[in-house]
Amino acid sequence: xxxxxxxxxxxxxxxxxxxxxxxxxxxxxxxxxxxxxxxxxxxxxxxxxxxxxxxxxxxxxxxxxxx
Amino acid sequence: xxxxxxxxxxxxxxxxxxxxxxxxxxxxxxxxxxxxxxxxxxxxxxxxxxxxxxxxxxxxxxxxxxxxxxxxxxxxxxxxxxxxxxxxxxxxxxxxxxxxxxxxxxxxxxxxxxxxxxxxxxxxxxxxxxxxxxxxxxxxxxxxxxxxxxxxxxxxxxxxxx
Numbered sequence: 001x002x003x004x005x006x007x008x009x010x011x012x013x014x015x016x017x018x019x020x021x022x023x024x025x026x027x028x029x030x031x032x033x034x035x036x037x038x039x040x041x042x043x044x045x046x047x048x049x050x051x052x053x054x055x056x057x058x059x060x061x062x063x064x065x066x067x
Numbered sequence: 068x069x070x071x072x073x074x075x076x077x078x079x080x081x082x083x084x085x086x087x088x089x090x091x092x093x094x095x096x097x098x099x100x101x102x103x104x105x106x107x108x109x110x111x112x113x114x115x116x117x118x119x120x121x122x123x124x125x126x127x128x129x130x131x132x133x134x135x136x137x138x139x140x141x142x143x144x145x146x147x148x149x150x151x152x153x154x155x156x157x158x159x160x161x162x163x164x165x166x167x168x169x170x171x172x173x174x175x176x177x178x179x180x181x182x183x184x185x186x187x188x189x190x191x192x193x194x195x196x197x198x199x200x201x202x203x204x205x206x207x208x209x210x211x212x213x214x215x216x217x218x219x220x221x222x223x224x225x226x227x228x229x
Contacts, residue, residue: 024132
């Protein structure tokens with residue numbers, strides 16, 4: 001189950017692979033956002049600044065990530 | 068929908084929900100149901116499938132990473148914290164809904180009034196690629212026909228009560 005070998009065999013035009021990659025990208029984007037927002041808060045960014053950077057409102061970023 | 072489910076089958080469905088949440092998936096799919104049946108204590112799923120929950124979770128992650136690699140994205144070493152819990156409820160995929168419906172047929176076929184985790188597993192085994200549970204089982208070299216026979220043998224003809 002080496003991911004390198006598998007990806008080699010999957011580097012085709014199999015739609016199952018492309019669609020799975022989309023789902024994985026959504027999760028990866030969410031995970032990257034969680035990590036980046038936490039770091040920005042630690043470094044003193046305001047919710048407004050983070051919202052602007054993400055292209056969403058201060059309220060929505062705070063509702064999602066504020067504890 | 069779940070009135071006839073035994074305690075064990077409910078554990079499987081709850082675990083499937085939790086697996087979807089842990090992964091950050093927005094719907095409960097057949098692959099989460101497969102993980103769910105593997106999480107039922109003393110279930111026939113682990114001996115019948117010949118894999119455990121941790122192995123299956125890892126295999127799903129390998130498939131995801133391979134799909135990302137196929138589009139040129141390497142996530143090795145990338146920080147991946149848990150995603151915050153959404154307030155929205157997590158619906159089933161249409162494939163998962165079909166599996167839930169099929170559990171009724173499997174239970175009837177086994178002569179059982181109640182639906183146990185073994186019937187849920189049998190319903191999952193009937194999935195065909197490109198269904199995600201079928202893809203995952205193929206990746207794990209699980210032979211659905213052989214597992215089906217094992218489940219019937221392990222749970223007895225009357226179906227498992229637990």
